[in-house]
Amino acid sequence: MSHGFGRTRWRRFAMVLLPSVGVCTALGIAMAQGALAASFLISGQRFQVTADKLTVRGLSIYPMVDVSKKHELVPVLVTGFRHAEISGLCQAAELDLPVVGTHTLTLTGSDERPTEATNMFLDTTFEAAGQANFRNIDIGIAQGEITKGPVDPGDRSSRFFDPSGFGQQASSATLTDVSVTSVALSAATFDVPGLRVRFDRGHRDCP
Incomplete structure (x- = not known):
């Protein structure tokens, strides 16, 4: 299933896979904002x-x-990783606080050592990457047949999970210049060397 796709489909697939990056910092902010997991x-x-x-x-x-x-329904794309290394990690969440107004919570990791995570799940609404390279890709596999990457046990029992629905998987992937908009993140382990947290007034984006 990993052959016979045009350039347009490959680009779309690349954008689907990049969510993994968000998994790192997303965890800290998701917890801070009450966004738990899928x-x-x-x-x-x-x-x-x-x-x-x-x-x-x-x-x-x-x-x-x-x-x-x-009780609002939020359609997301879940990206799971058995193991992930993230270099240059940054996460930013804009918070509207009573009385004091808008503040931004920013988390960053070490510039020298990558963040590592296992069994991560990132729920995204937007993904982009400057370059994405995949190995042993299956596009269009049934969700219930995914084996190369993890599937959240909670998702398998959800009424929104369709075992016969569209899924994708790959044995490995490398993505650069990743940018993701997410609503939730969870991980079995999440190791962030050189963790730095800032809370600034106003709107701030990751560099």
Whole structure:
């Protein structure tokens, strides 16, 4: 299934896979904002995640619907990684606080050592990458047949998970200049060397 696709489809697939990058910093902000994971009620707050480079082993991608605390349905693309290394990690969330107004929570990792995570799941609404390279890709595999990457156990039991629905997977992937908009992130392990947290007044984007 990994052959016979035109350039346009390859670009689209690349954008689907890049979400993995957000997994790193997204975790900290998701927790801070009450966005838990695909299997839990989310806050609905969107946050930005960027990375200079994302290297993944065991990639899975499938559509899902998250549910907010206000019972709103949020269509997302779930990207799972058995293992991920993220260089140049940054995450930014804009928060509207009572009385004091808009502030931005920014998390960054070390410039010298990559962030590492295992069994990560990132729920995204937008993804982009400057370059994406994949190995052993399957596009159009049934969601219930995904084996190269992880599938959240909570998603498998969700009424929104279709075992016969469209899915994608790859044995590995490398993406550069990654930018993601996400609503939730979870990981079995999440190691961030040189973690730095800032809370500034006004709107701030990741560099």
